[in-house]
Amino acid sequence: MHRRIGVAAGAAALLLTLAGCGGGGSSGSGGGTASGTGSPAAAGGVGGGGGGSGSGAAAGAAVWSKWGLKPLPPAPAAPADRPIKLSRTGPVPVFSRVPTTQRVVFITIDDGLVKDPRFVEMERELHVPITMFLMNDAIKDDYGYFRSLQALGYSIQNHTLHHPVMSRLGLAQQRNEICGDQKILTAEYGTAPYLFRPPYGAYDRATREAVRACGPAAIVYWTDTMEITGIRYQNGRLRPGDIILAHFRGPQQLKGERMTAMFANMVKRIEEQGFTVGRLDDYISRPGQAG
Template structure:
């Protein structure tokens, strides 16, 4: 794949992309070309944690923590649920990778995406990004979208508002320095959202994005198991959750090499969401 075939950070990464219109509701993000709105699937509730989690205890069962509705004036609407999938035209899917970047695995994932000229989303942790800023720069150069996944991957529902703000703001600063843009998307660790996270994310100009299909790769279930989950869950608008850090992600790397060409051969288009004005 020639490098001049890829989007560049300074040239076309966010061409035509702007803020999502207020017409979008929680559950589905509209593609830039428009399209109908899909009903969001209900997220699977995981077990509640009995004690605060250490930042290193990354791969536990995702939690749900949706807060009550709340709106405040501002450029970004404050939502009370994250987007769970995309709506729009065609057989489009979104691949997302959490917790990196990790120099052991992220470059291999980027290589595979580049081989097939595919864009993806990377929700990065600040403590990983600060030591691997070259990988964020590469993501920008190759047209990927980088989102905020907090600094140390904590359980936000057990933190104060000030602590949450610090986790998010520090990570946005690192992303801006290395990637060239402040993030427009945010994902809560463990899928544990609360009202403060939604409010603070909106204040920082970020929309909340969850997922439709969890590969459960953090459990290291085997490459074939990951592939089967992705292929079995494939459908228009699906957002796939995988990881490129937080443990041994060699299975995730191998699985991507397997399922990506198969999805493309099946007529799916891997893309990234673009925020737009109404």
């Protein structure tokens, strides 16, 4: 569904539109295959400040078992020479995976519609790294929920004010969407986002101009999309450096399942293929950052 959401669209329209988030992205849903049918039984700034923790390495087997999971392998040490290097000049780059040979993938979670306190509990216990791309219409009723996840070292990035199809807007409207979300996220979470994800994966030249003008230094796509129990792959299976797209969703969008069940299923699919989860920020050199 490619539909612009207005500020006053209302909760029902927001639920309907976000159900299709990512559906239009060529990296997110096109031609992939869904796999997996199992059911689940250090503070960082918005831009990804603190040191990353490795896929719940500190959590014991009993804690993982509580969530119906086996422990993930510890994440490898972050590379000293970060493979993605961003700049404040030149065209805004677009990437959908991280160039690495490490058997590590990266989880990104979009929108912020459903705020399940059990998911915060799950992350406090397991410490599986995530990167959040938040849209103001979805989060404005409870900014504090995402501070709880930010406090675990997970960065908050830009996903527009109202979740429109960006390529259908003019430059001025696109700047309003990106700059508006940038301003709010910076004020609420203390650090300016340095990454941007366009809703539905739709962007054009004007989007890249607006991103540059508003502050983020890159556009982030994805290679795989998490559904309720399985992952839809672009290339048939996970590969080192893949970026997985998921959403903050609940029973209404997940056919009765909670966010924690969806997340547990995703972790199972990752573990089954011999991968672990890394912290995306640890593989990116932001503008002005050494490494």
